[in-house]
Amino acid sequence: MxxxxxxxxxxxxxxxxxQSFSTPWPRFMFRSHLGNPGFVLYxxxxxxxxxxxxxxxxxxxxxxxIAVHPKYQRCGIGTNLIDWCIEFGKIHGASMLTxxxxxxxxxxxxxxxxxxxxxxxxxxxxxxxxNAVAMYKEI
Ligand SMILES: CC(C)(COP(=O)(O)OP(=O)(O)OC[C@H]1O[C@@H](n2cnc3c(N)ncnc32)[C@H](O)[C@@H]1OP(=O)(O)O)[C@@H](O)C(=O)NCCC(=O)NCCS
Numbered sequence: 001m002x003x004x005x006x007x008x009x010x011x012x013x014x015x016x017x018x019q020s021f022s023t024p025w026p027r028f029m030f031r032s033h034l035g036n037p038g039f040v041l042y043x044x045x046x047x048x049x050x051x052x053x054x055x056x057x058x059x060x061x062x063x064x065x066i067a068v069h070p071k072y073q074r075c076g077i078g079t080n081l082i083d084w085c086i087e088f089g090k091i092h093g094a095s096m097l098t099x100x101x102x103x104x105x106x107x108x109x110x111x112x113x114x115x116x117x118x119x120x121x122x123x124x125x126x127x128x129x130x131n132a133v134a135m136y137k138e139i
Contacts, residue, residue, distance in 0.1 A: 001044070002040050002041070002081070006034070007034060009041060010027065013051050015069075017030075017065075020067035033064075036053065038088060039051070040081075051067060052082075052084070053066075054085050054089070061139070062098050063097060063098070082115045086139045089139045098135070099134075100123065100134050102133075103131040109133060112135050119133055120135060120136050
Protein backbone atom coordinates (compact mmCIF):
# COMPACT_ATOMS: atom_id res chain seq x y z
CA MET A 1 0.00 0.00 0.00
CA UNK A 2 0.96 3.63 -0.50
CA UNK A 3 0.52 5.90 2.52
CA UNK A 4 1.78 9.17 3.97
CA UNK A 5 5.11 9.17 5.77
CA UNK A 6 5.17 9.79 9.52
CA UNK A 7 8.09 10.64 11.79
CA UNK A 8 8.52 6.98 12.85
CA UNK A 9 9.13 5.97 9.20
CA UNK A 10 12.04 8.37 8.68
CA UNK A 11 14.86 5.93 9.55
CA UNK A 12 13.61 3.44 6.95
CA UNK A 13 13.27 6.18 4.31
CA UNK A 14 16.79 7.39 5.07
CA UNK A 15 18.12 3.83 4.77
CA UNK A 16 16.61 3.59 1.26
CA UNK A 17 18.00 7.03 0.43
CA UNK A 18 21.53 6.12 1.57
CA GLN A 19 21.50 2.93 -0.49
CA SER A 20 20.18 4.71 -3.59
CA PHE A 21 22.20 7.90 -4.01
CA SER A 22 25.90 8.80 -3.91
CA THR A 23 24.95 12.18 -2.41
CA PRO A 24 21.88 11.33 -0.31
CA TRP A 25 19.61 14.00 1.15
CA PRO A 26 20.31 14.61 4.86
CA ARG A 27 17.66 13.74 7.48
CA PHE A 28 16.53 17.36 7.91
CA MET A 29 15.40 17.47 4.26
CA PHE A 30 13.04 14.56 4.88
CA ARG A 31 11.95 16.01 8.23
CA SER A 32 11.01 19.23 6.44
CA HIS A 33 8.61 17.28 4.20
CA LEU A 34 6.73 15.59 7.08
CA GLY A 35 3.13 16.72 6.77
CA ASN A 36 3.47 17.28 3.00
CA PRO A 37 0.60 15.21 1.51
CA GLY A 38 2.92 14.52 -1.46
CA PHE A 39 5.44 12.60 0.71
CA VAL A 40 4.41 8.94 0.62
CA LEU A 41 5.96 5.50 0.98
CA TYR A 42 5.30 2.11 -0.55
CA UNK A 43 4.83 -0.60 2.08
CA UNK A 44 4.39 -4.32 1.53
CA UNK A 45 4.66 -7.26 3.94
CA UNK A 46 5.54 -4.83 6.76
CA UNK A 47 8.58 -3.57 4.79
CA UNK A 48 9.05 -0.01 3.53
CA UNK A 49 10.25 -0.57 -0.04
CA UNK A 50 10.23 2.89 -1.61
CA UNK A 51 9.17 6.50 -1.32
CA UNK A 52 8.37 9.56 -3.42
CA UNK A 53 8.11 13.28 -2.70
CA UNK A 54 6.17 15.65 -4.95
CA UNK A 55 5.27 19.31 -4.57
CA UNK A 56 2.68 21.40 -6.38
CA UNK A 57 4.29 24.46 -8.00
CA UNK A 58 1.67 26.63 -9.77
CA UNK A 59 -0.27 24.13 -11.91
CA UNK A 60 2.67 21.78 -12.14
CA UNK A 61 3.44 18.77 -9.97
CA UNK A 62 7.20 18.52 -9.44
CA UNK A 63 8.89 15.28 -8.47
CA UNK A 64 11.47 16.15 -5.81
CA UNK A 65 12.77 12.66 -5.13
CA ILE A 66 11.94 9.00 -5.69
CA ALA A 67 13.76 5.83 -4.69
CA VAL A 68 13.05 2.12 -4.40
CA HIS A 69 15.23 -0.05 -2.14
CA PRO A 70 17.81 -1.83 -4.38
CA LYS A 71 16.49 -5.23 -3.17
CA TYR A 72 13.03 -4.46 -4.58
CA GLN A 73 13.83 -2.67 -7.84
CA ARG A 74 12.41 -3.83 -11.20
CA CYS A 75 9.24 -5.16 -9.51
CA GLY A 76 6.98 -2.31 -10.61
CA ILE A 77 7.14 -0.32 -7.35
CA GLY A 78 8.61 2.81 -8.99
CA THR A 79 5.85 2.70 -11.60
CA ASN A 80 3.23 2.35 -8.84
CA LEU A 81 4.65 5.45 -7.14
CA ILE A 82 4.60 7.44 -10.41
CA ASP A 83 0.97 6.36 -10.97
CA TRP A 84 0.16 7.56 -7.46
CA CYS A 85 1.80 10.94 -8.27
CA ILE A 86 -0.32 11.29 -11.40
CA GLU A 87 -3.55 10.68 -9.46
CA PHE A 88 -2.39 13.07 -6.71
CA GLY A 89 -1.59 15.72 -9.36
CA LYS A 90 -4.99 15.34 -11.02
CA ILE A 91 -6.81 15.70 -7.68
CA HIS A 92 -4.87 18.92 -7.02
CA GLY A 93 -5.48 20.39 -10.47
CA ALA A 94 -1.97 19.92 -11.91
CA SER A 95 -1.68 19.47 -15.66
CA MET A 96 1.92 18.34 -15.82
CA LEU A 97 4.39 16.21 -13.84
CA THR A 98 7.98 17.47 -14.12
CA UNK A 99 11.38 16.36 -12.85
CA UNK A 100 15.12 16.61 -13.35
CA UNK A 101 17.47 13.65 -13.66
CA UNK A 102 21.25 13.46 -14.00
CA UNK A 103 22.34 13.32 -17.64
CA UNK A 104 24.73 10.45 -16.80
CA UNK A 105 21.94 8.44 -15.20
CA UNK A 106 20.72 6.72 -18.36
CA UNK A 107 19.00 3.84 -16.57
CA UNK A 108 16.73 6.17 -14.59
CA UNK A 109 15.97 8.12 -17.80
CA UNK A 110 14.88 4.76 -19.29
CA UNK A 111 12.54 4.31 -16.32
CA UNK A 112 10.91 7.70 -16.94
CA UNK A 113 10.67 7.17 -20.71
CA UNK A 114 9.00 3.80 -20.05
CA UNK A 115 6.53 5.68 -17.83
CA UNK A 116 5.56 8.06 -20.64
CA UNK A 117 7.78 11.06 -19.87
CA UNK A 118 9.36 13.18 -22.64
CA UNK A 119 12.58 15.16 -22.59
CA UNK A 120 12.04 18.92 -22.23
CA UNK A 121 15.71 19.94 -22.47
CA UNK A 122 19.17 19.87 -20.93
CA UNK A 123 20.06 22.10 -17.97
CA UNK A 124 23.85 22.62 -18.10
CA UNK A 125 25.65 22.53 -14.73
CA UNK A 126 22.43 21.89 -12.76
CA UNK A 127 24.24 19.44 -10.49
CA UNK A 128 27.70 20.15 -9.13
CA UNK A 129 29.10 17.24 -11.21
CA UNK A 130 26.58 16.80 -14.02
CA ASN A 131 23.98 18.37 -16.29
CA ALA A 132 20.29 17.68 -15.72
CA VAL A 133 17.80 16.32 -18.20
CA ALA A 134 14.45 18.06 -17.60
CA MET A 135 11.55 15.69 -18.26
CA TYR A 136 7.77 16.11 -18.22
CA LYS A 137 4.56 14.18 -18.60
CA GLU A 138 1.14 15.66 -19.24
CA ILE A 139 -1.38 14.33 -16.75
C1 LIG B 1 14.31 4.84 -10.66
C2 LIG B 1 13.69 3.81 -9.70
C3 LIG B 1 12.84 4.55 -8.67
C4 LIG B 1 12.80 2.84 -10.50
O1 LIG B 1 12.09 2.00 -9.60
P1 LIG B 1 11.71 0.47 -9.96
O2 LIG B 1 10.74 0.02 -8.94
O3 LIG B 1 12.94 -0.32 -10.10
O4 LIG B 1 11.02 0.65 -11.39
P2 LIG B 1 9.97 -0.33 -12.13
O5 LIG B 1 10.17 -1.73 -11.67
O6 LIG B 1 8.61 0.24 -11.98
O7 LIG B 1 10.47 -0.19 -13.66
C5 LIG B 1 9.57 -0.03 -14.72
C6 LIG B 1 10.31 -0.06 -16.03
O8 LIG B 1 11.24 1.04 -16.10
C7 LIG B 1 12.43 0.61 -16.79
N1 LIG B 1 13.57 0.59 -15.86
C8 LIG B 1 13.54 0.62 -14.52
N2 LIG B 1 14.80 0.58 -14.01
C9 LIG B 1 15.61 0.49 -15.08
C10 LIG B 1 17.02 0.37 -15.22
N3 LIG B 1 17.85 0.37 -14.14
N4 LIG B 1 17.55 0.29 -16.46
C11 LIG B 1 16.76 0.32 -17.56
N5 LIG B 1 15.40 0.41 -17.49
C12 LIG B 1 14.85 0.50 -16.26
C13 LIG B 1 12.15 -0.80 -17.28
O9 LIG B 1 11.55 -0.70 -18.57
C14 LIG B 1 11.15 -1.29 -16.25
O10 LIG B 1 10.32 -2.34 -16.73
P3 LIG B 1 10.88 -3.88 -16.71
O11 LIG B 1 11.48 -4.13 -15.36
O12 LIG B 1 9.63 -4.67 -16.99
O13 LIG B 1 11.89 -3.93 -17.81
C15 LIG B 1 14.80 2.96 -9.01
O14 LIG B 1 15.65 2.43 -10.00
C16 LIG B 1 15.66 3.74 -8.02
O15 LIG B 1 15.28 3.90 -6.86
N6 LIG B 1 16.84 4.22 -8.44
C17 LIG B 1 17.78 4.86 -7.54
C18 LIG B 1 17.32 6.24 -7.11
C19 LIG B 1 17.19 7.21 -8.28
O16 LIG B 1 18.10 7.35 -9.10
N7 LIG B 1 16.04 7.92 -8.32
C20 LIG B 1 15.69 8.86 -9.39
C21 LIG B 1 16.27 10.20 -9.17
S1 LIG B 1 15.80 11.32 -10.50
